[in-house]
Amino acid sequence: MPARPTPYLDGLNPDQRAAVETIDGPVLVLAGAGTGKTRALTARIAHLLNTGRAQPNEILAVTFTNKAAREMKDRIGQLVGGRIEGMPWLGTFHSICVKLLRRHAELVDLKANFTILDTDDQIRLLKQLIRAEDIDDKRWPARMLAGLIDRWKNRAWTPDKVPASEAGAYNNRGTEFYEQYQERLRILNAVDFGDLLLHVVRIFQENPDVLEKYQRWFRYILVDEYQDTNIAQYLWLRLLAGGHKNICCVGDDDQSIYGWRGAEVGNILRFEKDFPGATVVRLEQNYRSTPHILAAASGVIAANEDRLGKTLWTDAAEGEKVRLIGHWDGEEEARWIGGEIEAYQRGTRGLAPYPLDDMAILVRASFQMRAFEDRFLTIGMPYRVIGGPRFYERMEIRDAMAYFRVVVSPDDGLAFERIVNVPKRGIGDKAQAAINQVARLNGVSLLEASRILLAEDGLRGKAAGELRALIDSFDRWSALLQQGELNHVELAEVILDESGYTEFWKNDKSTEAPGRLENLKELVKALDEFENLQGFLEHVSLVMENEQEEGTPKVSIMTLHGAKGLEFPVVFLPGWEDGLFPSQRSMDENGLKGLEEERRLAYVGITRAERHCTISFAANRRVYNQWQSSLPSRFIDELPPQHVEVLTPPGLYGGGFGAAAPAAEAIPGIMRGSDLEERATRADVYNSPGWKRMQTRAQQPRGMAQPREARNMVIDAEAVSAFEIGERVFHQKFGYGAVVGIEGDKLTVDFEKAGTKKVVASYLSAEDS
Ligand code: ATP
Numbered sequence: 161m162p163a164r165p166t167p168y169l170d171g172l173n174p175d176q177r178a179a180v181e182t183i184d185g186p187v188l189v190l191a192g193a194g195t196g197k198t199r200a201l202t203a204r205i206a207h208l209l210n211t212g213r214a215q216p217n218e219i220l221a222v223t224f225t226n227k228a229a230r231e232m233k234d235r236i237g238q239l240v241g242g243r244i245e246g247m248p249w250l251g252t253f254h255s256i257c258v259k260l261l262r263r264h265a266e267l268v269d270l271k272a273n274f275t276i277l278d279t280d281d282q283i284r285l286l287k288q289l290i291r292a293e294d295i296d297d298k299r300w301p302a303r304m305l306a307g308l309i310d311r312w313k314n315r316a317w318t319p320d321k322v323p324a325s326e327a328g329a330y331n332n333r334g335t336e337f338y339e340q341y342q343e344r345l346r347i348l349n350a351v352d353f354g355d356l357l358l359h360v361v362r363i364f365q366e367n368p369d370v371l372e373k374y375q376r377w378f379r380y381i382l383v384d385e386y387q388d389t390n391i392a393q394y395l396w397l398r399l400l401a402g403g404h405k406n407i408c409c410v411g412d413d414d415q416s417i418y419g420w421r422g423a424e425v426g427n428i429l430r431f432e433k434d435f436p437g438a439t440v441v442r443l444e445q446n447y448r449s450t451p452h453i454l455a456a457a458s459g460v461i462a463a464n465e466d467r468l469g470k471t472l473w474t475d476a477a478e479g480e481k482v483r484l485i486g487h488w489d490g491e492e493e494a495r496w497i498g499g500e501i502e503a504y505q506r507g508t509r510g511l512a513p514y515p516l517d518d519m520a521i522l523v524r525a526s527f528q529m530r531a532f533e534d535r536f537l538t539i540g541m542p543y544r545v546i547g548g549p550r551f552y553e554r555m556e557i558r559d560a561m562a563y564f565r566v567v568v569s570p571d572d573g574l575a576f577e578r579i580v581n582v583p584k585r586g587i588g589d590k591a592q593a594a595i596n597q598v599a600r601l602n603g604v605s606l607l608e609a610s611r612i613l614l615a616e617d618g619l620r621g622k623a624a625g626e627l628r629a630l631i632d633s634f635d636r637w638s639a640l641l642q643q644g645e646l647n648h649v650e651l652a653e654v655i656l657d658e659s660g661y662t663e664f665w666k667n668d669k670s671t672e673a674p675g676r677l678e679n680l681k682e683l684v685k686a687l688d689e690f691e692n693l694q695g696f697l698e699h700v701s702l703v704m705e706n707e708q709e710e711g712t713p714k715v716s717i718m719t720l721h722g723a724k725g726l727e728f729p730v731v732f733l734p735g736w737e738d739g740l741f742p743s744q745r746s747m748d749e750n751g752l753k754g755l756e757e758e759r760r761l762a763y764v765g766i767t768r769a770e771r772h773c774t775i776s777f778a779a780n781r782r783v784y785n786q787w788q789s790s791l792p793s794r795f796i797d798e799l800p801p802q803h804v805e806v807l808t809p810p811g812l813y814g815g816g817f818g819a820a821a822p823a824a825e826a827i828p829g830i831m832r833g834s835d836l837e838e839r840a841t842r843a844d845v846y847n848s849p850g851w852k853r854m855q856t857r858a859q860q861p862r863g864m865a866q867p868r869e870a871r872n873m874v875i876d877a878e879a880v881s882a883f884e885i886g887e888r889v890f891h892q893k894f895g896y897g898a899v900v901g902i903e904g905d906k907l908t909v910d911f912e913k914a915g916t917k918k919v920v921a922s923y924l925s926a927e928d929s
Pocket residue numbers: 171172173176191192193194195196197198199200412415446447448724725726727767
């Protein structure tokens with residue numbers, strides 16, 4: 161038989177080839193950013209297909225986002241000459257688990273048409289449970305409980321497996337509510353994101369025959385971005401790979417940025433233990449970035465103590481240094497970046513023009529996007545927000561989808577509750593309370609409870625008539641769905657019309673109403689791209705990023721977290737200010753660990769850039785409607801000066817404010833040259849005349865009070881305690897109390913219930929926060 165061509169091996173270096181061609185047994189590829197891990201993984205799939213080792217549906221490949229899955233599919237198609245029919249098991253953990261769970265829902269007491277709840281639904285449900293127990297949900301917020309349950313699920317702890325050390329959580333009632341919550345979900349025929357994995361893990365653990373079937377079925381398992389898997393995902397992988405052990409994971413410990421969501425970088429170390437004899441491949445050549453960019457990124461990440469450490473090199477042409485610039489405020493930063501993007505587009509500084517698709521702005525927090533969106537709308541710059549405020553999160557869209565959800569899954573109580581009185585039809589709080597009660601007493605869904613209530617004559621007057629009409633409507637729509645005479649797009653229109661929902665917005669005289677009607681139209685349009693309603697609802701609950709319109713080139717705006725795995729020739733990294741980046745919250749909550757995760761995020765950010773990387777910061781920023789003056793990020797101090805070019809801010813020292821102080825004055829560390837030992841301390845920076853001037857000006861024109869956050873700033877690596885003697889604080893385990901002593905980061909707190917205890921500051925939050 162003539163050898164089939166192997167274009168996917170072309171140009172791979174020997175280490176990459178090892179990752180591709182070591183087919184049997186466990187393989188771990190551990191390598192830095194841009195070294196071709198994803199490329200090797202893709203080539204490996206092509207190789208498996210090309211050599212006939214596996215059919216497309218026998219390969220289980222996990223990517224971090226749906227978008228990454230789509231791209232990988234396209235690429236594999238190209239590599240093997242379009243000979244694949246599709247790869248049904250290439251997707252995110254969640255999307256793969258949805259499929260598995262639908263097949264075996266009955267094994268965990270669910271029906272195959274279960275609904276997937278998003279965070280909002282989850283919190284509404286928990287709120288109901290909390291209120292039913294007469295607990296003050298201001299003091300014990302549902303969000304806190306939701307976070308707790310998520311955390312437990314990430315660790316694969318079902319209610320019976322939550323360890324005793326967690327018993328104090330949520331005022332000693334965490335596990336109890338967790339149990340109640342799971343029971344409610346079962347009755348609602350619903351799951352949350354964490355359940356998608358946990359249920360499947362449970363199915364595998366309790367049904368060896370099912371597990372064996374899939375172990376045989378998925379002959380090869382591949383995982384990208386392995387450093388960001390959590391324990392539940394790891395267990396899931398270990399179960400599936402348990403038979404043949406043909407599992408290949410690729411990752412980079414320096415890019416582990418989802419610790420806050422339960423990711424365990426320790427899974428990398430665990431891999432070699434659980435799969436003894438694993439082939440470990442290290443890739444060291446970076447193919448993505450210029451030497452200056454790579455050196456800047458390496459310089460920053462070197463400050464982390466907790467890392468495996470690795471070598472990275474590139475033979476790319478030298479290119480420009482990383483550019484650094486300070487601005488007066490966030491608006492000016494956005495204005496300047498807008499101008500720079502136009503310049504790159506035209507061809508600036510003797511560079512060839514770059515199309516907009518080649519450029520990205522990566523922010524730490526999504527609120528930063530607004531300034532860019534406003535600016536780009538003003539100058540008519542096409543942009544796309546990836547993973548930002550999503551279309552599907554708009555109120556009218558959520559309402560409409562709640563109707564669809566009840567039609568598809570009549571047990572979906574949260575959806576039912578959302579629209580039972582939207583538009584207002586006289587089924588008020590009292591009627592709803594009655595429905596809820598019947599549902600609780602009988603252990604049935606809200607829709608079922610409504611039927612019982614009406615049959616028993618438990619509701620009178622207008623409410624009864626309206627509820628009956630609504631239920632009749634749902635029955636009619638469900639019947640239409642079953643009969644399949646109308647297609648799902650037509651059905652959606654019928655539902656929106658007959659429910660009075662479209663009419664409701666037509667009659668609304670507010671300024672947003674026309675936009676909402678447009679959105680509803682857009683929703684129906686979006687439906688058309690799916691085979692059926694259920695497929696659409698599933699898609700919506702899984703969508704991680706905004707749909708991108710094809711066609712016109714656009715600048716991308718996204719969070720640093722969302723940019724993982726991506727690359728762009730031109731990258732802007734705005735908002736490098738202490739408190740914003742590194743984020744104060746992550747430092748408060750997780751101390752040094754939090755700071756190190758932020759630093760990895762900085763590393764991820766810089767390493768997205770292929771040729772041009774511009775870092776910027778602003779001296780003033782409006783954060784949730786409060787003006788704050790800010791200091792440049794400590795990560796700026798960590799950039800190796802010889803790889804950085806400091807630009808003179810246009811508004812800050814020039815034009816607007818007269819005095820043309822050089823940027824050097826503000827950032828002496830960077831400007832002092834290459835000797836790291838000689839770099840000025842942060843204190844020098846803040847005492848420098850340029851910086852002081854900037855700070856004074858920052859505060860004067862706005863006349864804003866110094867916000868609370870300013871107290872929490874960490875200056876020159878010496879933590880100034882965020883708390884004061886006498887301050888009221890809250891501790892996850894011990895509850896409320898008052899600070900009576902401070903010793904470094906250890907505080908003595910007089911707790912109302914638990915007595916006097918010494919606790920670490922990072923576990924405390926101020927009572928009012
Ligand atoms: P990250 O850690 O950011 O996910 P990665 O290790 O997955 O990065 P890839 O995205 O696979 O890296 O590759 C980075 C870039 O280098 C891509 O543009 C890829 O096409 C290119 N590349 C990878 N390997 C080679 C190679 N052997 N020759 C030329 N280019 C390569």
